[in-house]
Amino acid sequence: MTASLATSPNILNRVKAKAHALFPGVMVSVMVAVAAKFLSEHYATPAMLLALLLGIAVSFLSEDGKAVAGIGFSARTLLRLGVALLGVRISMDLMASLGLELILLVVAGVIATIGFGIAFGRVFGHKWRFSFLTAGSVAICGASAAMAIIAILPKDERSEERLIFTVLGVTVLSTIAMIAYPVLVNWLELTELQGGVFLGGTIHDVAQVVGAGFSISEYTGDTATLVKLIRVATLAPVVLVASLLIRHFAELPEDGKRPPVLPMFVVGFLALAALNSFHLIPAFVADFLSQASRWLLLIAIAAVGMKTNLKQILSVGGAAIALIVLETVFIAAFILAGIKLLT
Template identity: 35%
Template sequence: MWIRLLAIAGGAMVLAQLPQLAGVGLSALPLAILLGLIYGNLSQRPAQAAAQAPILWCQRHALRAGIVLFGFNLSFQQIAALGWQVVAIDLLVIGTVLAVGIFVGERLLGLSRELAVLTSVGSAVCGAAAILATEPVTRARQQDVAVAVATVVLFGTLAMFSYPLIYTAAGLPPSAFGVYIGSTVHEVAQAVAAGQSIDATAMRSAVVAKLLRVMLLAPVVLVLGALLFRRRDTAANGGAGVAVPWFVFGFIAAAGINSAIALPDFLLGGMRLAAQLLLALGMAALGIKTHWRSIRRAGVRPLLLSALLFVLLLGGGLLLNAGFYH
């Protein structure tokens, strides 16, 4: 099973480099879960304990290690260079999407709290990586994680085709439009692709604004765990309080090291590649264990929630950015 997992994760990373897929911002993570789904649903092999052990290891340990190493993509200097406007925009976008998504998903659409939170955090912060980082706090079922990833990837891809059309009517300069892209797009790879569709200035602004949203992943996970899942964790731990996702502090420490020390390019590149591989392994394992019927059983309501958040990000985000830059 290790060979299959590595083949799926490595294949996803290779496919993500193809111009046709990179052009729409499809990164290795959604491709890994898709390939894992295909393999898991077509394979007729019985679920033996020897095969399950690598899958469980990837779902638990590889994901957490990948999130920690993902912190080396960021530095606090990037935040300082942005200016207060971008920080304010990102905070408002994340707070609004989380509040609306969780309320509508749980109260109006009748979704489980876990699915509503995972879908909302994927839209609000950084797509599949945010969903994976939040999953240990919510203790969601694997089909909820798969459904959240699938819907967020779908509407993140649709957004890629929307930004060039919006740019012609928005009246924002390229740098400001790049901030709009970075503050509303789902995935880091999509920020690069969408920015490139405008120009180099827009791409730089989009990537930096997007990386700030990624930086906010750590406090978002901690706050969601403390506010929404504290009672469950207290009961599960015999009254010991909220379960702390320690890997989040590793994520912060990695960003701090990258901010304080000028690490060699080859070392940074190696850690970023390792982070991508570990996260792709986790997504491959999730895909293998998820059946199509589980996703079909979720129905249309998760799609409706992701569609609402898609409209909120593009429409509300445009109004917010226009208000700051006009």
């Protein structure tokens, strides 16, 4: 009894010391995220892109000083928590309302795009890590998927460089698609349903899907959002399968430790999705957790930006740009062909 009472203050002191060490860096990351959100709402620019760019602008903060530990914590732990909370946006009811054929088309688009990216990455001289990262982010949900996938990939000196390039690439391409794809939908004379499936099945980030869909009609916007959430729902299975394959076939990381079979953030994602599917999460709680997920991911990407060496990012070359553009074109062509065949 005496020992346990003595241990409690020690634990409390360690927690306080840890919080004190992390606080400056976490607060800097929060401030950058808040600034990005403010600018995003006033200048119609994706918040993720702004958080990344603002983070890069103050990257000196991660080099030395009191903020270093908190920035690392934000880029790593808050990232995983944000991805886990994405699960609250998924439910079986939402997916069932679209119909089995279109659900299978969307899932097939995700799988085919990842396969295409890994295969063609070799043509451009890229190893599987970069190819899987870009293809997964294009196929699933843009920056959020990129941050989830990087968490399970074996780490090396270029991991953060790959992540930054991918987030920049998918965010820029997603913004271009938000403007160009509604024009393409009208030019191809797609119905409201077809247009919603196309936009939701091809644009990378959720916010841009919503913007593109509702610029056509309310029904198209609702359909596009639903289709996009189905793509988001594939994040956990893709990460799980990838974790198993990496665990068994990839070379051991520098620390000699294999990644866990099922990362905890994926467990959290699946648990929240299951609870939401059985209507066990009240609507106001689900909305709060969904908003919390957005903010955590925004804070995390700001921190990732602060840990970035801009010169290294600019050195990735034309082959990397060509790969991510080709992956974007591939998923658009795949989903469009599927729509024409099924509807």
